[in-house]
Amino acid sequence: MSTRPRQRLDASESEGPDGKPLRTRHVAVVLFEGFDLLSASVIANTLELASELSSRNAIQWAYRVAVLAAHDGHVGSSATLLVSTEAFDTRRDYEFDAIFAIVGADTDLDDRSEPLTAWISRARAKAADVRLVGAPLPGPDSPIRDGPRATHREPSCNAAGHANDCKRKSQSLHEALTGALKLIRRDMGDTMARRVAEHLSICSQDALNAIFEDVVGSTPAEKVRAAAHWLQDNCRRQITIEDAAQVAAMSERSLLRHFRSELGMTPSDYLMNARLQVVCNLLIETDLPVDKVAKRAGMTSGDHLARSFRRHMKTSPTEYRAQRKLQC
The missing domain is CATH 3.40.50.880 (Class I glutamine amidotransferase (GATase) domain)
Structure with a gap:
């Protein structure tokens, strides 16, 4: 072979x-x-x-x-x-x-x-x-x-x-x-x-x-919670909001409306927050380069990670890692 x-x-x-x-x-x-x-x-x-x-x-x-x-x-x-x-x-x-x-x-x-x-x-x-x-x-x-x-x-x-x-x-x-x-x-x-x-x-x-013992519920609130749980569990992979909508058996538009109502943010923001938590943990606990951290957190590249990290955390991944390791 x-x-x-x-x-x-x-x-x-x-x-x-x-x-x-x-x-x-x-x-x-x-x-x-x-x-x-x-x-x-x-x-x-x-x-x-x-x-x-x-x-x-x-x-x-x-x-x-x-x-x-x-x-x-x-x-x-x-x-x-x-x-x-x-x-x-x-x-x-x-x-x-x-x-x-x-x-x-x-x-x-x-x-x-x-x-x-x-x-x-x-x-x-x-x-x-x-x-x-x-x-x-x-x-x-x-x-x-x-x-x-x-x-x-x-x-x-x-x-x-x-x-x-x-x-x-x-x-x-x-x-x-x-x-x-x-x-x-x-x-x-x-x-x-x-x-x-x-x-x-x-x-x-x-x-x-x-x-199917934990099937998605029938109410919008139950469907939103199911979608949020799925986004949290799968944030390390290349997934989309359309995927989450399929899991919740809702249209993207409906998921967006009910997600904002239930959780006060969009599904995209929720997914980004989950990924940034993964990123922060990897930056603190490993010495992986930023590109590899990005891949393990479901992001497309190190540049994508750096832009998103600075926008949400007001610092760069490298600066965050150095600051946290000094604190430890």
């Missing part, structure tokens, strides 16, 4: 073949030995369906899925089928919007897996959406959730062993489906996530209840 050159992934808006705005999200599905094949398929198929359904909207979305592993070649699934993968190291400098790590119940996670799990941990620290499917990753500093190190176990032939195996696979499938639909909901809003779920015959009512 050929190795692609390293590059930064661009999740910004572009233009699709039909002239509509196209927003691309890059997703890594990371496979560990013994992973559940159906769970991996569900993630890819659900995201593909969302891309297809969004092509009918004013804004199109496209999920680009990369299948990665600790090494280049093939990874064996729990069904003994081999899946072709790309070594994660060839994507070390990529910034994915989301990462799904699928770990098999019988996976032997030894020292050779540490570079891969460390890469996942760093991705999460950079605000990537990291989701675990299956068994927990090892170590006290697991990037996803705490849990014991997975060790190899001989398959059980008794009824209890079979029942436990079925339960694990069912849980893994639920995590895969829930994670994919929540990702779609985060990007395209509640309505689109529900449309995708309705097209999936394997989507149970329990799964839907878990995914």
